[in-house]
Amino acid sequence: MNFDLTQEQQMIKKTIKEFADEVVAPGAVDRDRSKEFPADIFKQLSDMGMMGLPFDEKYGGAGADTTSFAIVTEELSRACASTGITYSAHISLGGAPLNLFGTEQQKQRYLTPICKGESFGAFGLTEPNAGSDAGGTQTRATEDGDDWVINGSKVYITNASYANHLALTAITGMEGGKKEISAIIVPTDAEGFTIIDNYEKMGLNASNTTELVLDNVRVPKENLLGKRGQGFKQFMATLDGGRIGIAAMGVGIAQAAFDRALRYSKERKQFGKTLSEFQITQFKLADMAMKIELARNMVYKAAWLKDQGRPFTKEASMAKLYASEISMEVADEAIQIHGGYGYMKEYEVERYMRDAKLLEIGEGTSEIQRMVIARQIGC
Numbered sequence: 001m002n003f004d005l006t007q008e009q010q011m012i013k014k015t016i017k018e019f020a021d022e023v024v025a026p027g028a029v030d031r032d033r034s035k036e037f038p039a040d041i042f043k044q045l046s047d048m049g050m051m052g053l054p055f056d057e058k059y060g061g062a063g064a065d066t067t068s069f070a071i072v073t074e075e076l077s078r079a080c081a082s083t084g085i086t087y088s089a090h091i092s093l094g095g096a097p098l099n100l101f102g103t104e105q106q107k108q109r110y111l112t113p114i115c116k117g118e119s120f121g122a123f124g125l126t127e128p129n130a131g132s133d134a135g136g137t138q139t140r141a142t143e144d145g146d147d148w149v150i151n152g153s154k155v156y157i158t159n160a161s162y163a164n165h166l167a168l169t170a171i172t173g174m175e176g177g178k179k180e181i182s183a184i185i186v187p188t189d190a191e192g193f194t195i196i197d198n199y200e201k202m203g204l205n206a207s208n209t210t211e212l213v214l215d216n217v218r219v220p221k222e223n224l225l226g227k228r229g230q231g232f233k234q235f236m237a238t239l240d241g242g243r244i245g246i247a248a249m250g251v252g253i254a255q256a257a258f259d260r261a262l263r264y265s266k267e268r269k270q271f272g273k274t275l276s277e278f279q280i281t282q283f284k285l286a287d288m289a290m291k292i293e294l295a296r297n298m299v300y301k302a303a304w305l306k307d308q309g310r311p312f313t314k315e316a317s318m319a320k321l322y323a324s325e326i327s328m329e330v331a332d333e334a335i336q337i338h339g340g341y342g343y344m345k346e347y348e349v350e351r352y353m354r355d356a357k358l359l360e361i362g363e364g365t366s367e368i369q370r371m372v373i374a375r376q377i378g379c
């Protein structure tokens with residue numbers, strides 16, 4: 001067993017850490033207020049070759065592994081979680097299903113612009129009446145000549161305003177009394193396709209979260225992604241990978257909260273000594289550090305299993321569940337250590353808590369993760 005990062009992973013970590021500290025972190029407070037999408041940051045990430053990090057070089061990717069993807073997601077999220085979720089969804093929800101299930105032609109056409117940073121990656125699963133029950137999809141695609149004609153809607157879709165195309169799930173028929181759900185690639189400029197970007201969110205304010213409305217959207221039959229009727233399973237498999245990204249985000253946010261709490265505890269004096277000299281503060285910080293260490297190890301293990309081609313559904317779910325819950329706990333403790341200052345926006349720690357909350361909801365709530373884990377352990 002080897003717990004060291006490889007040379008390539010270390011190099012990626014060093015590069016992205018510097019970029020996160022120097023370029024991403026300085027504007028995070030302003031972006032949280034202005035809700036401005038970090039387009040310029042992504043232009044630079046694209047120049048650095050990060051936008052197609054884990055995908056094949058023949059599509060413009062960098063051919064790196066899932067651990068590297070997790071490292072980049074963690075570091076970006078440490079600096080600005082809105083940037084982190086944009087990146088995580090771009091790779092793990094947008095690029096991954098094309099990479100896993102696309103034909104060679106589809107990969108050339110749709111994955112390449114994602115890797116080159118010409119299009120953001122996104123996918124459409126959740127609907128107004130199909131959240132945790134993702135199989136409750138109501139969006140329908142009917143055959144008409146050589147086309148699919150799609151009607152329905154999707155909600156809470158990350159990155160769609162900046163995507164040229166996205167894969168979404170739709171009912172394409174019935175099989176043995178059950179809905180046949182397929183995945184179809186839809187260009188976002190198709191006639192009848194409307195993207196609505198007007199959510200007022202609690203956190204992750206600079207990330208793009210949208211509603212999609214499909215009104216007789218017509219796409220060629222060749223836009224079917226993977227096998228007809230396999231769309232739900234394909235998206236479940238995609239979410240396994242996405243959950244590693246959300247878990248890495250949790251580690252990044254928790255690390256940011258811990259770093260600030262540690263620094264503040266050494267500066268702030270009460271009763272004639274710094275907070276860090278009180279055992280109560282030391283114990284809080286020790287617990288925070290332990291949780292972060294454990295969450296990061298869980299992320300790396302799930303990423304490693306994925307890269308070995310081994311089953312990783314359980315580990316990805318456990319990492320996502322644990323990392324998202326500890327990011328809330330650590331952010332909460334960081335606010336507590338800051339006292340009244342922590343409640344004020346200028347000290348930033350309150351943003352960590354608002355951002356972290358989404359991690360317990362998005363890409364499967366904590367309750368859904370427990371359901372997935374329970375099934376995996378044979379309950």
Ligand code: CAA
Nearest residue numbers: 123125126132133134135156157158233236237363364368
């Ligand atoms: N990989 C591959 N196949 C899988 C799978 C996986 N991880 N999980 C399930 N499947 C397969 C099952 O084997 C089963 O196949 P068979 O029919 O051949 O037996 C099929 O899929 C149906 O599985 P279940 O019976 O377990 O399905 P279910 O209806 O009970 O739902 C669930 C399972 C785990 C609750 C699932 O619905 C789920 O994960 N829900 C949460 C959805 C979620 O995370 N949504 C967030 C999306 S993120 C988003 O929308 C934001 C954005 O930016 C786009």
